[in-house]
Amino acid sequence: MKTFATLYRRIDAATSTQHKRQALIDYLRLAVGDPEQYASAAWTVYFLAGGKPRQMISTKLLRQLVLEATDLPEWLLDECYHSVGDLAETMALLLPPPTRVEDAPLDVWMNERLLPLRERDDAARLAALRDWLDAMPSDDRLPFFKLVTGELRIGVSKLQMTQAIAQATELDAKLVAQRMMGYTQANRAPQAQDFVALVAPAEAGEDGRPLRGQPYPFFLAHPLQAPLSAFPELLGPVDDWLVEWKFDGIRAQFIHRAGEWWLWSRGEELVSDSFPELAALVDFLPDDIVLDGELIVIAPRSDARSAMDDLSDLRPFSELQQRLGRKVLTPKMLRDRPVALIAYDLLEKDGYDLREKPQRERRALLEDVVSRAHSSAMQVGADLPLRLSPALTQPDWESFARQREEARARGAEGMMLKAMGAPYGVGRQKSGANLWWKWKLDPMSVDAVLIYAARGHGRRSGVYSDYTFAVWSGPPEQTDRTLLPFAKAYSGLSDEEMRKVDATIRRTTIENFGPVRSVRPTMVFELGFEGIGSSNRHKSGIAVRFPRMLRWRQDKPVEDADTIEALRALLPGGGA
C-alpha cells in the first residue's frame, strides 16, 4: 500500500498534467524493472486507469468502523463529512493514529485481503478492517479508503495512463492502447502476467490486433466550434467528408469472431449481456468482423421489417437509460424497448484490421456488409436489429447547416464529420487533419431558478457548487404557481461566479437538510442541456441530459424565469 499511496500523493499534489505524467512514468519505470512489483503494478494500473472493482465493503460498515474507533456521535461524523466533502477523506482524517506499522503490497491487499472480504459477514469484515487500519500509517489511509469506496478520482485518464506506459516502455502508444482494452473491467482481478503483457516488448508480428473478444480502442471525436464561415478553410470541400447524424445513444463495438460475439461500450465495459437481441446479428454477418456504431432504442414493432437506413423509429436516450443499470432484463423490457445497432464504421473484416484504410474504403465495405446482412435476413423474414448510418449529402456547408437543424426531430444531437481519406485513429487524437468532428446543435436552454444547493466534492469541497434548478408551474398571472425542480447542474460557472453564488446561498438559506440547503429563490441561470425526455423522477415530469449553466442571468428577476410549458415544448413531438 505504501508504494501506491506514495504515487497517489505525488499525482494528487501535481499542479500540472506534466507533473502528473512524470509521476506515472517514474513509477512505471521502476515497476517494469522489478519483477517483484509486477503483481502490485497490475493493480496500480487498473485503479489509476479508472478500474473500479465491485463493492467489497459497504459505506455503512466503514462509517460504523469509524464511529467505533473514534467514539464520536454520528451527527458529528456527518458534520465533518459535510465540511470535508469526501467520505474517504473524512474517515482518513478522523481515525486515530496507528499503534503499529505493517505493510503489504497492493496485490496482497486486493487478492488476499479485500476481495475475499466479499465472502465474509459484517462482523468478520469489521474485525479485519480494524486490525489492518491499526497498522496503517495515517498518510496511507486516504488512498486506501479511496480504493475501498471505489472513488479514486485523481484526475488520471485512461489515455494518460496509456501514454505514460508507452513512454515508460518506449512502446508504440497505439499498441499499448490495444493492450489496455478491457483492462479495467469491473469484474477483473489483474495479475502479474497482465502487467507483463501490457509492458512487454512488441513481439514480431504483433500489430496491435486484438484477440478473440478483445475490442479495438475507440476513435473519439472533437467538438467542432468554428463558425460556419470558417468551414471551407478549416475543412475544405464537402466532398472530402463523410457527414452523418450524430446519434444520441451509446457508442459500442460489435465483435464477431470464431462464431462468438461480444459487445463493448465506449467505457470499455463488456455489455453483451445487457443487449441479448444483438445475438441475431451473428446469423447474418460474416465471421471475423468488427463494427463500430451506436446503440439506440427503437420503437417496438410487430408489423413490417425496418429498412436498413430507416431512422424514423429512434427513441430518445432516456429510454436507453432505462435499459442500462437493470440487473435483470425482463421480457417486457426487451419487448418495449428493443435496441438496434446503427453501424458507422467497419474496423475488421475477414480477420483483417482495416483501421489504416481510408474512411472512403471502410465506408464502402461497411455498406456492403450491412446490405448483405439485410438481404440474407430478408430471405428468412427476420427483422435484423442492425442499421446503416446514412451518409448525408449536400452541395455545400451552408446546406449541411440547414439540414443540421432537423437533427433533433430525428433523434440526433447534430452531425459527425469524418475525413474521407483518414484512417481510424486511437482515442481522442490531439491534432492533425484526420480528426473526427462532432458538430452538435446548440444546446436547448431555459432560464431556471436555483432552489437547492449542495456542497461540492474534491476541489470544490466545502463550497456550495451543486445546484438544483426549477421552472415555474404556470405563468406569472397564476398567483398560486410553484417552482418545479427538473435538473441538477454543477458546471459552467467561473470560480469567481461560484464564489458569489456560494455567498448568496449562505445569505438566502431557508433550511438545512444535511449537506443540502433550500434557498430563497433569488437567482436565475440560463441552463443548457443536450436532450430532454419524460421522467417520473422529478416533480416536473421532465428529465434533461447534460444540464449545465450557460450563464448567470443576474439581469433577470425570478418572476421572469421560464415555465414548465416552455420546457414541455422542447420535448420530442413538442410535448403534445
Added chain:
Amino acid sequence: MTKDLIVPAAEGLYCPQGKFHIDPWRPAALAVITHGHSDHARWGSGAYLCHEDCAPILRRRLGDVRIETLRYGESRQIGEVRLSLHPAGHVIGSAQVRIERRDEVWVASGDYKLEADGISAPFEPVRCDAFITESTFGLPIYRWRPQAEVMGDINSWWAENARAGRASVMQAYGLGKAQRLLRHLDAKIGPIVCHGAIEPLNQIHRDLGIALPPTLNVGALDKAGLSRCFALAPPHAVQSGWIRRFGNHSEAFASGWMRLRGNRRRRGVDQGFALSDHADWPGLLQAIAATGAARIFVTHGSGEALSRYLRERGYDARPMATEYGDEALEGEAEPNIEADTDGA
C-alpha cells in the same frame, strides 16, 4: 444569581461591570486586546489595553493610539472587576483575558493553541466559572501533528527543492506563522527571503529578543541564490509580480486549513503544510476541561458543532455570536479569503 461578566454587544464582547470591550470590531471607549491580528485589534477605540509584547504590533498597525500594557499574571482593577492577562500561546503577546468579580471568574480565550511554538509564551489553563473559547478548528477532523514533524517536512521540502535548483516559496500569514516558520527553518539549507510586508513584523520579534535567522530582500540575491532560497510571503503577494522573480519554484502554504485536500487543491499550491496557531479538536477539548468551567461560550468557527458536543457531555455550552459568527464570512469560506490576519 450573578450577572454575566462578559456579554455580546454591538461593538464586540463586553464586560458591563468594567465597562470595557474585548477585541471590539467597532470603536469602543476601552478595548482590551487579546492579540495583534487585525481582526482582533481594530482601529478607532479610545484606549487600548494589551500584553506588553503585543503593544509594538498595535502601534505598527494602528499608529499613535493610547496603549497601556500588562505583563502576564499582573492584574488591574477596572470598575467592579479585576482583570489580568494570561498566556494564550497563539502569537507573540497573545493573551487570555481573566475577569474576576467577587467569587466569579470569567475567561475569554482570544485565539489560542496548546503546543509551545518557541516564540509566544505557552498556553496556560486558567480556572474559571465561564470560559469563552474560540473554535476556528472545532471539528474532530482537525488534529495537528507535532510542530517538530511538520517543520521537519518543511525543511525536507526546501532541501529537496534546493537540490533541484528551484526556490521554495511559502505562503503564510505575516504575523505569527511567518516568524514561527523562520524560527524553525534549517538556515543551513540556503538563504531566506522575506516579502516586504513580513519583514517589519520580524523586526518587532527581534526587538523583543526572539532569535530569528537572517532574512533578505528578494533583490539581494543573485540567480544562484534564488534557486535555492526559501521565500516567505503573505498569501496576496503570490499573485503579484513579486513571485515571478524566483523563476522556477515550488509553492506551498502553511495553515491549519491545509489539512483538507479540497483547500490544498483550491489554493493550487504544490504542497500544503497543516501548521496552525489555533487549537485543534483535542486541544480545544483539553483546554476547555482544564478550565474547570461549567459554562462554555463558543465563538467563531464551528460554534454549533462544538457546543452541541459539549452539551452532550454535560457542559452548559452555547455558541456566542461575534461579528464573524456568520459561517459565510468565516467558518468555511475563510480559506478563500485573503485574511493575512487570523493566523490560521
